Amino acid sequence: MAxxxxxxxxxxxxxxxxxxxxEIEADVKSQTDSMVASNADAAAxxxxxxxxxxxxxxxAGEWWKIHRAGGxxxxxxxxGEYLAVCAQEAVEVDDFNAGTFASVAGDIYPxxxxxxASSRPDW
Numbered sequence: 001m002a003x004x005x006x007x008x009x010x011x012x013x014x015x016x017x018x019x020x021x022x023e024i025e026a027d028v029k030s031q032t033d034s035m036v037a038s039n040a041d042a043a044a045x046x047x048x049x050x051x052x053x054x055x056x057x058x059x060a061g062e063w064w065k066i067h068r069a070g071g072x073x074x075x076x077x078x079x080g081e082y083l084a085v086c087a088q089e090a091v092e093v094d095d096f097n098a099g100t101f102a103s104v105a106g107d108i109y110p111x112x113x114x115x116x117a118s119s120r121p122d123w
Contacts, residue, residue: 014087021080
């Protein structure tokens with residue numbers, strides 16, 4: 001990597017930042033799941049009353065979970081995994097893939113090893 005020696009980062013500091021990204025990812029997922037459940041609870045009586053609002057409300061929660069929050073959490077996770085690999089192996093962007101993250105996750109991120117490797121292609 002050209003000029004990498006100019007802005008070297010301590011790998012331990014990078015791992016601390018990665019842990020924060022993973023915490024934010026988990027928090028957004030948790031809050032989104034809670035919102036979807038609340039939408040479903042609110043939609044149930046409306047659906048039972050045969051109104052169009054019930055199914056629309058439930059669909060809106062699912063859409064938000066998949067397309068908005070899902071995209072955001074995916075970016076957080078991908079960025080965190082990439083940074084974790086860089087901290088361990090100092091790889092270029094093009095050399096990173098989810099399998100590489102799984103191989104370096106080990107004891108640093110024990111609950112994350114291979115968590116998303118099957119959901120996206122290796123680049």
